Amino acid sequence: MTLAIAEDVALPKKRGRILSKFLRNRGAIFGAALVLFFVLVAIAAPLLATHDPIKPSFAAIRKAPSALYWFGTDELGRDVFSRMVIGARASLLAGVVSVAIAVLLGVPFGLISGYFGGWTDAVISRSTEAMLAIPFLIFAIALAAFLGPSLTNAMIAIGLSAMPIFVRLTRGQVLTIKAEDYVEGARAIGLPNFWIILRYILPNVLPPILVQATLTVATAIIAEASLSFLGLGQQPPNPSWGSMLNTAKNFMTQAPWMSIFPGSAIFLIVLGFNLFGDGLRDALDPREN
Amino acid sequence: MTRTQALRSSEDRLHQAQGAPSLLRVENLSVRFDGSPDDVNVVDHVSFSVEKGKTLCIVGESGCGKSVTALALMGLLPTPPARIVAGRALFAGQDLLALPERQRADMRGNQTAMIFQEPMTSLNPVFTVGDQITEGILRHRAISKAAATERALEMLRRVRIPAPEKRMRAYPHELSGGMRQRVMIAMALANEPQLLIADEPTTALDVTIQAQIIALIRQLQAESGMAMILITHDLGVVAEVADEVVVMYAGRVVERGAVDDIFADPQHPYTIGLMGSVPSLGRRQGALTTIPGTVPPAELMPRGCRFSPRCPFADQRCVSDPPPLVEIAPAHDARCWYAPLELHREVLR
Numbered sequence: 233m234t235l236a237i238a239e240d241v242a243l244p245k246k247r248g249r250i251l252s253k254f255l256r257n258r259g260a261i262f263g264a265a266l267v268l269f270f271v272l273v274a275i276a277a278p279l280l281a282t283h284d285p286i287k288p289s290f291a292a293i294r295k296a297p298s299a300l301y302w303f304g305t306d307e308l309g310r311d312v313f314s315r316m317v318i319g320a321r322a323s324l325l326a327g328v329v330s331v332a333i334a335v336l337l338g339v340p341f342g343l344i345s346g347y348f349g350g351w352t353d354a355v356i357s358r359s360t361e362a363m364l365a366i367p368f369l370i371f372a373i374a375l376a377a378f379l380g381p382s383l384t385n386a387m388i389a390i391g392l393s394a395m396p397i398f399v400r401l402t403r404g405q406v407l408t409i410k411a412e413d414y415v416e417g418a419r420a421i422g423l424p425n426f427w428i429i430l431r432y433i434l435p436n437v438l439p440p441i442l443v444q445a446t447l448t449v450a451t452a453i454i455a456e457a458s459l460s461f462l463g464l465g466q467q468p469p470n471p472s473w474g475s476m477l478n479t480a481k482n483f484m485t486q487a488p489w490m491s492i493f494p495g496s497a498i499f500l501i502v503l504g505f506n507l508f509g510d511g512l513r514d515a516l517d518p519r520e521n
Numbered sequence: 522m523t524r525t526q527a528l529r530s531s532e533d534r535l536h537q538a539q540g541a542p543s544l545l546r547v548e549n550l551s552v553r554f555d556g557s558p559d560d561v562n563v564v565d566h567v568s569f570s571v572e573k574g575k576t577l578c579i580v581g582e583s584g585c586g587k588s589v590t591a592l593a594l595m596g597l598l599p600t601p602p603a604r605i606v607a608g609r610a611l612f613a614g615q616d617l618l619a620l621p622e623r624q625r626a627d628m629r630g631n632q633t634a635m636i637f638q639e640p641m642t643s644l645n646p647v648f649t650v651g652d653q654i655t656e657g658i659l660r661h662r663a664i665s666k667a668a669a670t671e672r673a674l675e676m677l678r679r680v681r682i683p684a685p686e687k688r689m690r691a692y693p694h695e696l697s698g699g700m701r702q703r704v705m706i707a708m709a710l711a712n713e714p715q716l717l718i719a720d721e722p723t724t725a726l727d728v729t730i731q732a733q734i735i736a737l738i739r740q741l742q743a744e745s746g747m748a749m750i751l752i753t754h755d756l757g758v759v760a761e762v763a764d765e766v767v768v769m770y771a772g773r774v775v776e777r778g779a780v781d782d783i784f785a786d787p788q789h790p791y792t793i794g795l796m797g798s799v800p801s802l803g804r805r806q807g808a809l810t811t812i813p814g815t816v817p818p819a820e821l822m823p824r825g826c827r828f829s830p831r832c833p834f835a836d837q838r839c840v841s842d843p844p845p846l847v848e849i850a851p852a853h854d855a856r857c858w859y860a861p862l863e864l865h866r867e868v869l870r
Contacts, residue, residue: 413642419597420637421630421657421708431656435647 253515260511266504270497274320283311285318286469294487304489307479312493315471319494322472323501326387326456326465327449333391334398334452335445341395342402343429343437347410356399363396372455376464383456383472386465390455394448401444405437412436439516446509450502457498473498543570543611544748545594545716550608550618552589555601557819562606564589565772569765571716571748578759578780579752580795581769584816587752590769591718593618594750595635596625612716631661634709638721640702644693650677651689654708661712676707680737699730703737710741717742718750723758731755735762756799760784768792771816771827774846778853788855788862790832826857834859 254260273280282302283289289309297304303312345356363371375389409415410433418428459465460474468475473494480491552564564586571577579587592598594610594617610617612633617625629635637643645653654673659666670689677685680703693701702722709717719738723731739762742749751762759766759780766783768776768791776789787793797810814831817823825842829835838858846856855861 413637413639414645416597417637417643417705417708418645419626419629420595420635422626422628422660423630423656424626427660431648432645436645 250515254511257511257514259507260515263504263507263509263511266500267508270320270324270501270504273317274324277317277321280317281311281314283314285310285314285471294483294490296487297489303493304487306476306487306490307483312476312490315476316473316493316497319466319471319473319476320497322383322460322466322470323453323456323474323498326383326390326472327453327501327505330387330390330394330452330456331445331448333388334394334448335441337391338395338398339402339434339441342399343406343433345399346403346406347425347429347433353403357403360396360399360403363393364400368393368451369455369458372459373462373464376459381464381467383460383466383470386456386459389459389464390452393455394452397444397448398441402437402441405440406433409433409436440513443509443513443516446505446512450505450509453498453502453505542572544573544613545750546570546609546611547590547594548609548611550590550593550610551606552586552593552598553604553606554819555604558822560824561772561819561822563603563772563819564593566607567767567769567772567774569767569774569777571750571765573715573748574742574746575764576742576749576751576762577765577767578763579750579767579769580754580756580759582754582816584771585769586772587769588720589772591635591720591750591752595629595633595718596620596622597629597635627661630657630709630714631712632714633716633718634712634714636702636705636709636717636719636722638724640698640705640725643705644701646693649690649692650696650704654704654711657708658711672711673707676711677704679710679741680704680707682707698726699734702726702730702734706734706738706741710745710747713745714747716748716750718752720752721754722751723755724753731758738762756795768795771822773827773856774854775828775857776853776855777846778850782850782853786850786853788849788853788860789828789857790834790859790862791828792855834862 287310289305292301292305292309294307295301295305295309301311301313303316305311306315341356341360345353366374372386372389372393375392376386379385379389415428415432418432423432456465456472457474457477460472461478463475463478466472466475476494477491477498480487480494483490547570548568550564550567551562553562557563567586567590569577569579579590581587589598589603593603593605596617598605605618608618612628617628617633620628644650648656651670651673654676655666655669658664658669658672662669664672674685674689677688682688682700682703688696688700688704693704696704706722717738722738723734726734735758738749738751751758753759763780766776766778766780767774768783768789770791776783776787776792783792784796787796791812794810794812798812812831817827817830823829823840826832826835826839826844829839832839842858844856844858846854847860848854849861
């Protein structure tokens with residue numbers, strides 16, 4: 233019997249390891265597929281829409297799903313399917329843009345707060361805690377009401393409300409990474425603080441932020457739906473899943489399709505982002521290798 | 522020799538003009554941590570000097586202030602809680618401790634460089650080895666990226682890394698501990714520092730690699746003529762590379778001298794204990810010596826000699842009065858009431 237011993241076995245590349253671990257997680261694959269599906273729908277929305285999503289048709293009020301109106305029609309005779317397909321854009325946009333706002337504001341504050349400490353940290357941390365003391369949705373509603381009802385303002389409101397989560401998460405991560413030997417090494421070769429934060433701290437705190445961002449997209453989509461449901465988000469006649477639910481609630485018994493389809497869509501996309509985020513978290517977790 | 526002559530303060534001697542001007546002269550460096558008792562400094566009036574091309578070894582067990590001294594000299598002490606409360610560190614005529622942070626940062630990795638103990642965690646995991654060496658070069662030299670990359674490659678060659686072109690593109694996790702320490706050395710020496718501080722550079726490596734790394738550092742030092750402060754608790758390494766030795770205990774210098782003097786004629790009970798606790802090859806004569814106990818924590822630090830609780834020769838005076846650092850032979854100082862020991866046979870019993 234011969235034993236082949238590979239000398240110099242190269243370590244598997246870190247990226248390859250993370251990817252293969254992610255691909256072995258079925259829930260994560262399903263989540264990623266759902267997210268991808270909705271993203272494609274949102275992109276191809278004008279091609280997929282079978283009717284004009286805005287134009288009322290008084291000949292077709294509250295029609296049940298049929299070959300012509302796949303998901304039925306609403307109280308103004310507009311095609312629910314077309315409105316949902318176009319509304320996917322508002323929902324996804326709200327999810328992604330508001331999280332982008334939260335990350336772009338929250339991460340720098342967290343970096344500064346964690347890295348420099350002292351009174352800067354005290355000011356940022358206390359403000360963050362004050363914001364976190366207010367429930368997320370309540371804070372978003374208050375901000376949206378203050379800024380005035382529109383989709384853009386809703387996104388800003390959601391982004392600002394989600395920001396403290398990122399400040400706190402980033403700060404915590406920075407405190408760990410700051411104590412790493414390679415940060416001291418960077419200081420020992422004379423690199424300036426700004427450079428150390430950008431090249432040594434930020435890339436190493438990014439994985440948990442990425443996971444949190446994915447999970448927060450789901451929360452932001454629900455928040456947008458909630459704000460639109462309350463009339464603070466997407467304004468009529470433009471469709472969004474939340475505002476569709478808002479009108480559908482009046483016809484729950486007569487026209488259940490008006491609420492079932494947008495409701496299911498919200499459920500599925502939130503499920504998708506959550507599964508995707510969980511899978512990402514597990515794949516990036518070094519302890520489980 | 523009278524007692525008075527022997528007691529002539531060695532700090533005075535340090536101030537006297539010496540043959541070659543020192544590259545670095547540390548005078549009365551004292552560092553305190555916030556929260557520890559007022560009179561207990563983690564580094565207490567430490568003085569030593571290093572000449573160009575020479576190696577000074579700082580020896581002592583964990584927690585004796587070796588690393589704090591090194592970090593203070595590099596300007597890397599975490600402040601707070603650490604605070605430099607006294608002292609000067611004259612480097613090429615400038616007091617390092619008085620320089621503003623910006624100027625210190627300009628010196629770090631340039632005129633002064635440092636190698637750390639843990640090569641496994643001292644490299645940024647998200648960038649390639651080549652990027653990191655290049656970065657240090659670009660920080661201090663006004664040269665093009667391509668020239669810096671070329672310089673980084675040359676450094677990898679100089680630290681004997683096989684296939685350096687390939688290693689330039691490697692991430693830290695793809696290298697072994699010994700290779701990473703070579704990379705750290707390449708980074709530290711890339712800008713040709715005049716002073717290298719190596720803080721236990723071989724502690725985390727296995728024995729065969731230790732010898733290689735020490736040999737490499739010695740050779741690079743011989744090539745460049747830089748001065749080196751080597752912090753270690755490995756007396757084998759000290760015997761091999763040191764010109765001068767400073768033995769520290771609980772933040773104070775307890776003995777200081779040329780390497781041959783320290784090994785041939787150790788005078789402080791702590792140094793003697795250290796020498797006796799080194800295992801050697803060949804037939805062992807009797808059990809290895811151990812020094813009982815541990816370094817006392819700051820709040821229990823004795824007022825007199827800090828080694829007195831563990832010293833076999835300690836008496837009432839040792840507990841109550843701190844002994845001065847006295848010159849017991851030319852360029853050989855010890856901080857003990859009973860040094861030189863052969864003149865105090867009564868304590869040897």
